[in-house]
Amino acid sequence: MNTESLGTIFLNAALVNNFVLAYFLGICPFLGVSGKMETATKMGGAVTFVMIISSMCAYGIHSLLVAINAPFLQLISYIVVIASTVQLVEMFIKKISPALFKSLGIFLPLITTNCAILAVALFQTSKGYGFLQSVVYSLGAGAGFMLALVLIAGIREQLNFAEVPSISKGTALTLFIAGILSLCFMGFAGLGA
Amino acid sequence: MSSDKQKVTSTDEFIKGLWRDNPVFVQVLGMCPTLAVTNTAENAFAMGLATAFVLLMSNILVSLLRNFVPKQVRIASYILIIATFVTVTDYAIQAISVELHKSLGAFISLIVVNCLILSRAEAFASKNTVGRSILDALGMGLGFTFALFCLGAVREILGNGSIFNMPIFPEGYQSWIVMILPAGGFFTLAAWLLVINKVQTRKAKS
Amino acid sequence: MSEASNIEMQNPANSKKMLLAMVGIGIISAFLIVMSFELTLPRVTRLKAEALEKAIFEVLPGTVRTQAYGVNTNGELIELAEGDKPEITLYAGYTSEGNLVGYAIEASGQGYADIIRILYGYDPAKQTIIGFQVLESKETPGLGDKIAKDERFQNNFNALDVSISKDGQLRNKVITVKQGQKQHEWEIDGITGATISSRAVGNIIGESTSNVVPVLHEYFKKESNE
Numbered sequence: 001m002n003t004e005s006l007g008t009i010f011l012n013a014a015l016v017n018n019f020v021l022a023y024f025l026g027i028c029p030f031l032g033v034s035g036k037m038e039t040a041t042k043m044g045g046a047v048t049f050v051m052i053i054s055s056m057c058a059y060g061i062h063s064l065l066v067a068i069n070a071p072f073l074q075l076i077s078y079i080v081v082i083a084s085t086v087q088l089v090e091m092f093i094k095k096i097s098p099a100l101f102k103s104l105g106i107f108l109p110l111i112t113t114n115c116a117i118l119a120v121a122l123f124q125t126s127k128g129y130g131f132l133q134s135v136v137y138s139l140g141a142g143a144g145f146m147l148a149l150v151l152i153a154g155i156r157e158q159l160n161f162a163e164v165p166s167i168s169k170g171t172a173l174t175l176f177i178a179g180i181l182s183l184c185f186m187g188f189a190g191l192g193a
Numbered sequence: 194m195s196s197d198k199q200k201v202t203s204t205d206e207f208i209k210g211l212w213r214d215n216p217v218f219v220q221v222l223g224m225c226p227t228l229a230v231t232n233t234a235e236n237a238f239a240m241g242l243a244t245a246f247v248l249l250m251s252n253i254l255v256s257l258l259r260n261f262v263p264k265q266v267r268i269a270s271y272i273l274i275i276a277t278f279v280t281v282t283d284y285a286i287q288a289i290s291v292e293l294h295k296s297l298g299a300f301i302s303l304i305v306v307n308c309l310i311l312s313r314a315e316a317f318a319s320k321n322t323v324g325r326s327i328l329d330a331l332g333m334g335l336g337f338t339f340a341l342f343c344l345g346a347v348r349e350i351l352g353n354g355s356i357f358n359m360p361i362f363p364e365g366y367q368s369w370i371v372m373i374l375p376a377g378g379f380f381t382l383a384a385w386l387l388v389i390n391k392v393q394t395r396k397a398k399s
Numbered sequence: 400m401s402e403a404s405n406i407e408m409q410n411p412a413n414s415k416k417m418l419l420a421m422v423g424i425g426i427i428s429a430f431l432i433v434m435s436f437e438l439t440l441p442r443v444t445r446l447k448a449e450a451l452e453k454a455i456f457e458v459l460p461g462t463v464r465t466q467a468y469g470v471n472t473n474g475e476l477i478e479l480a481e482g483d484k485p486e487i488t489l490y491a492g493y494t495s496e497g498n499l500v501g502y503a504i505e506a507s508g509q510g511y512a513d514i515i516r517i518l519y520g521y522d523p524a525k526q527t528i529i530g531f532q533v534l535e536s537k538e539t540p541g542l543g544d545k546i547a548k549d550e551r552f553q554n555n556f557n558a559l560d561v562s563i564s565k566d567g568q569l570r571n572k573v574i575t576v577k578q579g580q581k582q583h584e585w586e587i588d589g590i591t592g593a594t595i596s597s598r599a600v601g602n603i604i605g606e607s608t609s610n611v612v613p614v615l616h617e618y619f620k621k622e623s624n625e
Contacts, residue, residue, distance in 0.1 A: 024228035285439065
């Protein structure tokens with residue numbers, strides 16, 4: 001059982017060990033949709049939402065697997081449950097709010113293969129968090145993901161008007177920016193200590 | 194992808210993953226493990242091999258079952274197959290070295306969501322014979338390992354002054370700590386992409 | 400989604416095939432996973448035990464045999480049976496003649512980047528800490544990770560005072576001071592450039608010793624009187 005306070009967990013997940021900038025998780029959507037501020041915000045919101053739900057599910061599955069003593073099924077059940085959760089969420093949003101579905105729609109299938117979601121489930125298990133701790137952890141991870149995405153999107157929007165060498169256009173440039181941001185985020189280290 | 198299947202020779206199937214369609218440098222796929230565990234050459238190499246193994250096994254099984262699995266559930270079944278082999282690999286690595294397993298940590302499990310593997314299953318193994326799928330997986334897997342190794346080697350040499358834990362610089366070398374930090378991962382990959390872009394634009398010109 | 404259900408309706412045999420395929424793959428998966436788990440389990444357990452034993456030998460020099468103990472919720476030392484999960488796990492180390500070398504105690508706490516897990520050796524006869532090792536940390540390479548490598552820092556733990564006063568508590572709580580300012584035997588000389596990490600180690604040991612050492616001391620006194 002882990003006894004970290006909820007505030008520490010949130011700060012650690014969002015800033016100190018930012019999922020994108022310190023663990024390199026969720027890079028694929030990070031490179032793909034960080035071109036525009038608006039899409040970045042929406043994607044960040046969608047990921048945070050799915051993260052919280054799948055974190056709760058993962059907590060339930062883990063308790064169940066411990067009860068029946070089958071740790072080797074962990075990965076396979078996590079991935080199946082997360083994939084089906086995303087499907088369910090997609091159908092649910094479609095039914096409840098077609099407007100929201102329209103703006104989020106294309107991102108939801110992308111989220112299934114977002115490693116950050118699975119990573120939240122795996123990390124919270126290996127750290128031994130309780131239910132509330134897990135939820136706060138996923139909230140922090142989602143907030144951190146969104147923060148990184150929005151920051152990069154803002155910088156990239158400005159950079160559209162800059163003249164850069166032709167070979168550095170696209171992915172390479174985004175990676176350089178991410179590297180510099182990652183250095184900045186190192187300044188947050190020690191916050192949780 | 195390989196639209197002209199008939200014309201492609203077997204050797205070409207193998208070679209393409211190594212350089213022309215290198216998963217990391219050219220297709221920019223499977224980034225999460227690419228960056229997180231490439232702080233030393235050893236970790237990078239181990240991660241590359243683990244991914245290549247999962248890729249090979251899942252390609253074989255997907256290709257064997259390609260006429261058996263209905264279209265609607267194919268993605269679900271691929272994920273199931275991949276997750277199975279990742280779990281197997283996870284236990285295998287633990288049995289080889291607990292130390293290595295600790296330094297790779299959760300990133301072994303995260304091979305599951307490596308877009309490279311799913312995309313090879315969907316784009317290649319589900320449409321081709323077992324033999325060709327094996328060649329494809331070997332090529333892509335080795336290409337992936339090679340790319341990871343390039344990243345890991347650069348980061349370890351500059352950041353730690355060593356390669357495979359063997360010091361290569363004379364005493365007093367001031368190591369670039371930033372290269373081992375997460376930021377170094379971004380910078381190294383970006384630098385490699387610049388090199389590859391440069392080579393390709395030059396080739397296109399001539 | 401709608402496309403899939405349309406096809407399903409046109410062809411009822413298809414859904415049966417789908418089910419069959421998924422069940423088939425499920426069976427193959429289950430078989431492979433369970434087989435690899437069963438095959439690797441003995442070796443993994445052995446390797447893990449060996450790694451732990453190596454760490455214990457490191458912090459308790461001269462040890463050849465170990466025995467796991469736990470501290471229960473009443474603050475008593477108990478011998479561990481298989482499958483027990485006490486609040487604190489510790490290991491007694493014995494020489495080849497069967498004499499007690501000391502106890503190796505596991506502890507963890509928040510460091511600069513993430514949780515730091517350590518193991519330290521306690522000698523009840525001398526009432527000092529006699530060894531220290533970092534089991535797991537993600538501290539910044541080149542700076543914070545000096546807590547695991549720096550020789551001067553490691554030397555702090557060759558004889559760190561954790562003596563017990565008359566009231567049964569620690570006389571002085573272990574604490575990390577700035578590099579070069581160590582004056583007392585219960586102080587840890589910190590590392591410049593790894594201030595927070597070395598302070599975290601001090602806090603972890605301070606916290607853990609004030610919980611565990613009084614219990615061990617009591618137990619040791621009783622044992623040696625008998």
